[in-house]
Amino acid sequence: MKTSVKIAWLLLGLPWLAAAGQADVHEFKLDNGLKVLVKEDHRAPVVVSQVWYKVGSSYEHDGITGISHMLEHMMFKGTDSHAPGEFSRIIAANGGRENAFTGEDYTAYFQSLEKSRLEVSFELEADRMRHLKLDQGEFAKEREVVLEERRMRTEDQPRAKTSEHFMAMAFSNGPYKNPVIGWPEDIKGYQLSDLQNWYGLWYAPNNATVVVVGDVQPAAVHDLAQKHFGALAPSQLPELKARAEVEQVGLRRMTVKLPAKLPFLTMGYKVPALKDAAAAWEPYALEVLSGILDGGNGARLASRLVRGKQIAAEAGVGYDLYSRLPTLFTLEAVPVQGRTVAALEQALRDEVRLLQDKPVTPAEMERVKAQVVAHKVYEQDSGFYQAMQLGLLETVGLGWSKADEYLSNVKAVTAEQVQAVARKYLVEDRLSIAYLDPLPITGNKAVVETSPEAAHVR
């Protein structure tokens, strides 16, 4: 079945957008349930193709954490008809770039190619969607690679490790408590059958979205998708347990002691995402609030804490309104030399209090909105970014059209609404705090050796 959906201009009042030539998104659904999204961008003779699966670390249960990411690595290790590594070899020979990434709520694979090569991507992606061959020898080596990845990204990075412990404290039963890459002992404990099982559960056309952005014609992309993905059998997908996070009943606080040079602070309030918001405007108000605090060097954290009070060397905010499950609104900061993390925490909480006590000024609201308007244009400079947005929205269950609604929803937010979400959500009973307390770094005295080859001068 082929359905073509044309979305009306949501932003007709904005002449610059028409000038920007923002293209429609074309949506198709194949009979086997595969969704295909196509956005034309004819500025360069290239195409980006992404396949998004509805599976990620938030789908995992304890004991196999990180298995979505491990499986992502194994997806390059061969199918019934292609040897390990051949996927990458064929993409490279066709001038392509490729990779994959795993998050809490998704696993995605992508290729960037000259436009005539889209079929190469479809053929290979369709093949590994249903015909992956998991080999014990390849798995054993790749597990070591993943453990090295974990050492590099987390074990040897004091702030990343602090954040990992922080998430494990902030969430009690909700799946965001686990790191995407998995706990080390879980990684070491995977069996090949665990991977086979995980692949069988989630890799199917009715659990995937193909996103194509570039110098292409939607009808031709549809035909190509039908040709390569059309014959794949759908699966009976498992029912995902809700696993709603228990209500937090008071402040949570921890200290993480690690060899490090600088202290670090991370704080997070439990807040709704767009998907589960009590009122649809609330996540957009939190989005504006994050801009008020951290929307550039003129925003409050830089202006008031880095420069004004000179208490923070750096400070930033994190909020993902497109999260699949309720998430955290985070504040992270590093104190300047001579100030404590406790004083910095107080300064950050004073900023939160100010947002609750007084509506933000019209000038601040305008600056945040002006940036959102401009970024909507800038993001069209990257086909990859546009594809990311569509794929993510579809995969978390919001639907890609939320991308088009973003601008008008942000523009509609009032100062009173920003104050209201600050009062409702940025409260102590929803708050978790972690301090990184640096331990001395020992044993790092430099030793210089001259190797034997030194004698051998040319």
Added chain:
Amino acid sequence: MFADRKNAGHALRAIPALLLLFFAWTAQAAPVIEQWTTAQGSRVYFVRSAGLPMVDVRVVFAAGSARDGSQHGLAALTSAVLDTGAGQWNADAIAQRLEGVGALMGATVSKDSASLSLRSLTDADKLGVALDTLHTVLTRPLFAAKDFEREKQQVLLGLKQREESPAELAAVAFGKALYGAHPYAHPIDGEIAGVAKLTRNDLINFYRRYYVASNAVLAVVGDLTRAEAEALVERVMTGLPKGEAPAALPPVSDPVAANTVKSPFPSAQTHVLVGAPVLKYGDPDYFPLYVGNHILGGGGFVSRITEEVREKRGLSYSANSYFMPQADKGPFTMSLQTRNDQTAEALQVLMATAQKFIAEGPTEAELQAAQQNIVGGFALRVDSNQKIAEYVAMLGFYGLPLDYLDTFPSKVQAVGVEDIAKAFRARVDPARFQTVLVGGAAK
């Protein structure tokens, strides 16, 4: 939060592909660059890119860390203080003016250059505010004592943080090992002792010497006419003294012998860097070395180093090699990180892979695959204003010919197996490799 699979590498086999088809479009894919020089001696490179109502501007000065002299970190701190006060405005006013029109301004420093970049909508009102702000930051920075002191403290804290990162410590040691007393040796941000001594006057003097019109190259990419681009450049640069371009850097001298530096560090992995100074822009061996390295360790997904270290043995997540060309010989670097107890094995595999490649060169099949990837993917290099602006600023700054991008695919295609073997044997000498190992200390 992502965990991705970058630098995956895989075995090689030639895949037939239609090279003629690639050429048919690459011939048209390169952007058309217009070039002129302002009355004050700034070279301008302009690409008209219609389709999006936006413009990217980069102003690049030969004012990178190689110009620090004995005051390491001077170029970087100068750049960091620039946008904290200019004309009538403090840091808040500068940032809020830009944010009010949705413009983005940034300052970056490399070994060779210091750049200011601006991205703005082309709407006349908005662009005007953005350009006036950039102009003021560029021509009338205040270097106020308070701002200077605060930025310096932040840099010092960043330098302290560097000491908790084995990867960054390795990079610092590697620069020193490769370049000795040359201005490329020290890290761009400097070292704690030297930065602590920098004064406001040092910054002002550095700014006056190097942020001058005849030392500037501009790249402008966006939805403007040539006349609009010329007016834009005048508006940004007016009032900046002509000054003079600095003399060339002293030549890089090759390390006389191989050497290994080990720094014990209480990390789970040891970071390994191996290499030597090799390649500069405009070098006659540029293409054989570039294409050869794609096969050795630069092709990411399809390279020997990744295949040997990661795919066959699972020793590292990221194992690769690259040339970073600069005004004078930039580093050739091979890198990996591995669990401490595997360091010797991983280093041995890395060295054996490099030595075999340098001694024998690539196979015909490997070369063909690399050329198919580079030539076939050429359009991906210039598929956005952002990437075009980066390329154009690079070729302008390093004085590469205007047809650099047009001829890039055919020059890649013209490289033969023997060219690569010859260039690697002549230019990449393991007897001069510097090896840095950071890690391996008991916790």
